[in-house]
Amino acid sequence: MPLPKALQNREFRSTRSGAFSERLIVISLALCATATVLITVGIIYMLITQSAGFFRSEAVTMSGFLTDTEWTALQSKDLAQAKFGILPLLSGTFRVTLIAMIIALPLGLITAIYLSEFASARIRSWLKPTLEIIAGVPTVVLGYFAILVISPSLQLISDGAFSTFNATGAGIAVGILCLPMVCSLSEDAMRAVPRSLREGAYGLGCTPFETSVKVVVPAALSGIISAFLLAFSRAIGETMVVALAAGTLPTMTLDPTQQAQTMTGFIVEMIKSESEYGTVQYYSLYAVAVTLFAITFLMTLGGQIIRRRFKESYQ
């Protein structure tokens, strides 16, 4: 068999020059990666310098900010009467997020188990796109859905116990919003569990359901927990739905039937209000933003630690 022409020519590329361009490529990749770091640093810098304007004011004390149970930055034009206690906003965010998680986590995880372990190819082929449609719905539409459908339904069932704008309606809408994320990330994690583990469980006489719950879910735990934490951060940061449907009154309560202005909802209201730039009331939005940032930062950090602890690696 004669050697083919391409090999007779022996004209191979020079790999030396390749090494140089390779290095250039790596450097530019590293520069792109640095951009994310710079952006993060920029955001933190802005939040800290701007919120300093708030905390420097004599009307504000750190302990008051953390413990006062009233927040009237929008309502009190007069600085002397304004109350800056973050707790009502935190309680709003907490209520909405809790309700959202009650909806999204179980529903998302169960759907993921069904999709990854039980659904036939045909069911998957329409269930997955349906979930993706939810993921693609603009949040403003979901906010309206909460006002026009969810809250009126709640009022109807409860005989009017729910106010027009309430934490539950907004929470359910945020939960719907987080559902596809929980579901698809958990499903990915479960699908990544090697077949041999499932076979091992079946080989010991497990039913399909026992196999998924006792072997697949624990094996995919790190991915599932990351999915939960991502959804949690998403719910805390969600803005449009709560700005539309949760109400505009900061209330210090755990009652889910009442209005609940969240931290994000307040920031929107403040930016759109007529408060003058430079006033302490205006700067308070940065203090709220720092709190929000700190919470999501801690969530991310916690997520990293948990992921590392539960990490299983498979060959």
Next chain:
Amino acid sequence: MSSVTPAIESEENSDALPDQTLIHIEKLNAWYGDFQAIHDLSLEIPKHKVTAFIGPSGCGKSTLLKWINRMNDVVPGARAKGRLAISGDASNDHAEINVLDPGLDVVGLRRKVGIVFQKPNPFPKSIYDNVAFGPRLHMKTSKSELDELVEWSLQKAAVWDEVKDRLHGPALGLSGGQQQRLCIARAIAVGPEVLLMDEPCSALDPSSTLAIEDLIFELRTQYTIVIVTHNMQQASRCSDKTAFFFEGKLIEAGPTEQLFTRPQQKQTDDYVRGKFG
């Protein structure tokens, strides 16, 4: 098929030629972190022959194999000291290659020293694209030259007849043995001088194994082949020279027949008789 360019293709019986060393290994030591995997190892690998590395798991044979084309570069903590050189070759126009030179162009080295792994690892592309993958990277070819090269490589790897009707079908649709021969075709398509094989048959059934062994014996007329194997029958069937490793040391190396019938060392004798390992 008769050769029209006998000057390039050397089809003469390589058994008749005196051994010419292609790969020189002298006082090689290799580590993974603090663990020393290879101790003071010296070995000569003859050109256009099949050299088999045998020994129990963890004896350093795979480590040595992977140093020959610096595959260990990607293993964190792996380092080696000593001499590992590939003789210069006028027909392939390169001077002696000092493999462990930190400034070495490893990309160029790996084109000259190809490797076939334990598990067949074709890319999730068509059969044709798998074989054409290397040539497309390394050379400028016309469509017809590339077609010719792909066919030649697949024929050399003794898999052409089985795949010629589905060249553009997925490579992952082939059987394990076919996939492994495809990987060999992929490796020789870039015109290497050395082929390293890391237990190339351990994931295959006996008949596929036999096909690959025949192929290995066939390919040595043109390539220098180094094969790591757990299977002593395989070493005795398809290699010219065998090296026996134990705990990171070379215990004995010599012509395959001699090593299996008249080993000089007791450890070798025990191992080839199946007393341990």
